[in-house]
Amino acid sequence: MKQAHISRRGFLKVASAAGLVIGFDFPARAAQTQSAAFTPNAFLKIDDKGVVTLQLPKSEMGQGTYTAIVMMVAEELEVSPKDIVVEIPDASGKKFAPVSQSTGGSDAVRTTWEPMRTAGAVARSMLIDAAAQDWKVDASTLHAEDGKVIHDASGKSAAYGSLVGAAAKLKAPEKVNLKDPSKFKIIGKPTLRLDAAGKVNGSTVYGIDVRFDGLKIASLAQSPVIGGKVKDLNEAAALKIEGVVKVVNLGDAVAVVADDMWTAKQGLAALNVTWDEGENAKLSQADIVNQLLAAGEKEGAVAGETGKVADVMGKPGAKIISATYQQPFLAHAPMEPSNCTAHVTADRCEIWVGTQDPGETRARAAAGSGLPPASVTVHNYLVGGGFGRRLEGDMAERAAQISKAAGMPVKVVWSREEDIQHDLYRPYYYDKISAAVDESGKPVAWSHRIVGSSIMARLYPKGFKGVDEDAVDGAVSTPYDIPNTRVEYVRQDSPVITSWWRGVGPLRSIFVVESFIDELAAAAKIDPVAYRLSLIKDARAKAVLQKAAEMSDWGNPVQGLHRGIALLNAWDTYLAEVVELELKNGTPIVKRVVAVVDCGQVVNPSGVEAQLMGGVIFGLTAGLFSEITINNGRVQQSNFHDYRMIRMDNCPKIETYIMPSNEKPGGMGEPPCAGLMPALANAMFAATGRRIRKLPVLSSVTT
Amino acid sequence: MATRETYQLQINGEQHSVRATPDTPLLWVLRDMVGLTGTKFGCGIAQCGACTVHVDNEVRRSCVTPVGSIGSKPITTIEGVSQTEVGRFVQDQWLKTDVVQCGYCQSGQILAALALVKSKADITDADIDTHLSGNVCRCGTYPRIRAAIHSISQGLKGKTA
Ligand code: FES
Ligand code: FES
Numbered sequence: 129m130k131q132a133h134i135s136r137r138g139f140l141k142v143a144s145a146a147g148l149v150i151g152f153d154f155p156a157r158a159a160q161t162q163s164a165a166f167t168p169n170a171f172l173k174i175d176d177k178g179v180v181t182l183q184l185p186k187s188e189m190g191q192g193t194y195t196a197i198v199m200m201v202a203e204e205l206e207v208s209p210k211d212i213v214v215e216i217p218d219a220s221g222k223k224f225a226p227v228s229q230s231t232g233g234s235d236a237v238r239t240t241w242e243p244m245r246t247a248g249a250v251a252r253s254m255l256i257d258a259a260a261q262d263w264k265v266d267a268s269t270l271h272a273e274d275g276k277v278i279h280d281a282s283g284k285s286a287a288y289g290s291l292v293g294a295a296a297k298l299k300a301p302e303k304v305n306l307k308d309p310s311k312f313k314i315i316g317k318p319t320l321r322l323d324a325a326g327k328v329n330g331s332t333v334y335g336i337d338v339r340f341d342g343l344k345i346a347s348l349a350q351s352p353v354i355g356g357k358v359k360d361l362n363e364a365a366a367l368k369i370e371g372v373v374k375v376v377n378l379g380d381a382v383a384v385v386a387d388d389m390w391t392a393k394q395g396l397a398a399l400n401v402t403w404d405e406g407e408n409a410k411l412s413q414a415d416i417v418n419q420l421l422a423a424g425e426k427e428g429a430v431a432g433e434t435g436k437v438a439d440v441m442g443k444p445g446a447k448i449i450s451a452t453y454q455q456p457f458l459a460h461a462p463m464e465p466s467n468c469t470a471h472v473t474a475d476r477c478e479i480w481v482g483t484q485d486p487g488e489t490r491a492r493a494a495a496g497s498g499l500p501p502a503s504v505t506v507h508n509y510l511v512g513g514g515f516g517r518r519l520e521g522d523m524a525e526r527a528a529q530i531s532k533a534a535g536m537p538v539k540v541v542w543s544r545e546e547d548i549q550h551d552l553y554r555p556y557y558y559d560k561i562s563a564a565v566d567e568s569g570k571p572v573a574w575s576h577r578i579v580g581s582s583i584m585a586r587l588y589p590k591g592f593k594g595v596d597e598d599a600v601d602g603a604v605s606t607p608y609d610i611p612n613t614r615v616e617y618v619r620q621d622s623p624v625i626t627s628w629w630r631g632v633g634p635l636r637s638i639f640v641v642e643s644f645i646d647e648l649a650a651a652a653k654i655d656p657v658a659y660r661l662s663l664i665k666d667a668r669a670k671a672v673l674q675k676a677a678e679m680s681d682w683g684n685p686v687q688g689l690h691r692g693i694a695l696l697n698a699w700d701t702y703l704a705e706v707v708e709l710e711l712k713n714g715t716p717i718v719k720r721v722v723a724v725v726d727c728g729q730v731v732n733p734s735g736v737e738a739q740l741m742g743g744v745i746f747g748l749t750a751g752l753f754s755e756i757t758i759n760n761g762r763v764q765q766s767n768f769h770d771y772r773m774i775r776m777d778n779c780p781k782i783e784t785y786i787m788p789s790n791e792k793p794g795g796m797g798e799p800p801c802a803g804l805m806p807a808l809a810n811a812m813f814a815a816t817g818r819r820i821r822k823l824p825v826l827s828s829v830t831t
Numbered sequence: 832m833a834t835r836e837t838y839q840l841q842i843n844g845e846q847h848s849v850r851a852t853p854d855t856p857l858l859w860v861l862r863d864m865v866g867l868t869g870t871k872f873g874c875g876i877a878q879c880g881a882c883t884v885h886v887d888n889e890v891r892r893s894c895v896t897p898v899g900s901i902g903s904k905p906i907t908t909i910e911g912v913s914q915t916e917v918g919r920f921v922q923d924q925w926l927k928t929d930v931v932q933c934g935y936c937q938s939g940q941i942l943a944a945l946a947l948v949k950s951k952a953d954i955t956d957a958d959i960d961t962h963l964s965g966n967v968c969r970c971g972t973y974p975r976i977r978a979a980i981h982s983i984s985q986g987l988k989g990k991t992a
Contacts (some may be wrong), residue, residue: 190931190932190970191932192932320926320927321929321931323931324926324929324931326934327934327937328925328941329909329910329922330869330910330912330938332934333868336872337868339866371835388851388855388863389862390852390855390856390859390863391855461969462935462969463871463873463879463967463969464871464873464933464935510933512934513935513970515969543875544873544874544879738972742970743971745973746969767874767876767878768873768876768879769878773967775963775964775966775973776959776963776966776973777960777961777964779973779974781974782974
């Protein structure tokens, strides 16, 4: 692989000629087709054999988007999902507009629901028109089915492949009709994942699996102290090791380039790097938290306001209930550690990586290589877990720097320690909240101040006007009908860089809102479900709450089992979760979780169920165990022994229910994780009578 | 400093010759030298199970198995699972149960499950807890892994009965 600007398809051919496996499964029949093809839009190509190839405009990181998007296209195109060949496109700029290649915010199905069905429908309509012209009949007498156009009256049919030449000459229709949901044959039916075969036989190629002739492997060490610099290193010692090729000193990081990962790691150890620790050498967790607490004393920028909170709360004799909550820094720890392969030459930069955001990756690779973005090609792959980590392009910037300095193609593989200690973390948040309640205990005024570092301001400094719109999401608008509300935001950054983490702003908001509503219910001595129901007008919110209560047998307490509930409406989705736990020596053992969702029209129920279970487990890991802490400017956790995960033996039974609905689709990646933590904390209150106001739960109960 | 030696490894029924220092973990030999990338790197310290393979039909974390310790013992990686009928059955049930999400942990999960279903009949939840808890799945596929293993256990009983 010497040419840097060879197309992906060309690259795949070169690679396979060399006997290497690169890229995703690529059926032989697709590789052979070079002749006439019909490309009705940026997403689809149908060749003269009838093979449909889809450019997947969103990243697949486990969440099932690959399958859901194929189902949407297949539904309108009238082909079987299994017959669509999926290609993962390079970073493509605005080629897929209005669909963005960036995949986050639980928007993959929401933002492709119209465009991808339309893409399929346009292709179908043009194929029908091509047949109508050929057969000299009216298009309305034809229909499409199973990859063919059929003349209703005569039964005459033509396979799509035979129509592509004629269809390619037609102008795309300006408007197409999308199917009525009652006609869906694929959407809404449980469908096995279409990307699973390679994942059970080892043939799926993730970014970390990229290999080609001449590719070297680098192990990376970034300054253990935030903002530190390399002081000294023993380059000669590393270069003495057989298989070590280069030592790269980037000033704030070093890398050893070698023939294989083990040798690269040995080389890194031999360098014996010492660091100039810089101004954060003494930074501690307490410093950061104290700054947040102090910032919480200041009035914030108003994110949302209704009615007259100050008047109601200031009334003599007003009954005020207040609480504060703290939520820790969190690492993402996807199972595929951070990695990126780069080949930088004088005028090109080529990147191979599994990313949630090919565009951001391209921008950061450009920065790392010193080349303009137009000179950067980004090849994307199936992603071994994202959770927001791979919305960032830092791994591409590093890889480009290292390849450039080493003068060769390099795969930079982060150790797990590097991955956890140089993550961009979920912000540490401090929330102050209070409510004035009436005689019945219902809130008549609600005041909520959110304090934390701003991800939006870091990424989009020009647009930042004092309120981080993501951070306040889920706090400004809650499922509850409260007449006077005020939500404020106080930005308080620290040297710890923070970023998107599964559930982002609403994750924090929902923990606080659902914990505090539970506190109000307890203060009013009203059952938490009944209390919530009395404050909700939205029928869909009520319905998920009632269903979750029913499934968990909420009304029938069981001796020794303690239940907590939480409700949310975010990402266009309604969700209620019940956590049921028992205590063993004061430590919670979660036995069962009930998760009920109304995410509007479901594309793949099997995928939604997987997201429910996966989100519950992800939320349970975080809620019980997870916190990243800082001491002497360093992240203290390093690997799965001290950044614990839920495992098979402590994974509870999870019962799920999906509300039937034809409302527009809602997001599914994040809600189940966001609902879990407050339900867990509320169950802990039911068990112990003590509120969890600081996550994770296990740190709270043991301190 | 360790020097490189030549090893003849039996991997999925084929012999592979590699040159490595004896302390090189099998994981990196498989991935970077032999080119079998189905075996995954997750933690490097025997905490996650992503790198699970079979050595002499037993579960091993390849990230902490020095290549110099293997000798002529046969190695099975995810790429070799389909070579046996029970291996193919495990993979089929995995697909039918729609287990995978990102898939990154699944090579290790499948090799751990394969060893378990070969070791005994009538697998219980406790067996699954014991044998699969070394394999982390960040996507949270545990409930479906459990379901798949139960159906494999049931299915294998039918086959031998
Ligand atoms: S990589 Fe071997 S157990 Fe995690
Ligand atoms: S399927 Fe993603 S880590 Fe297990």
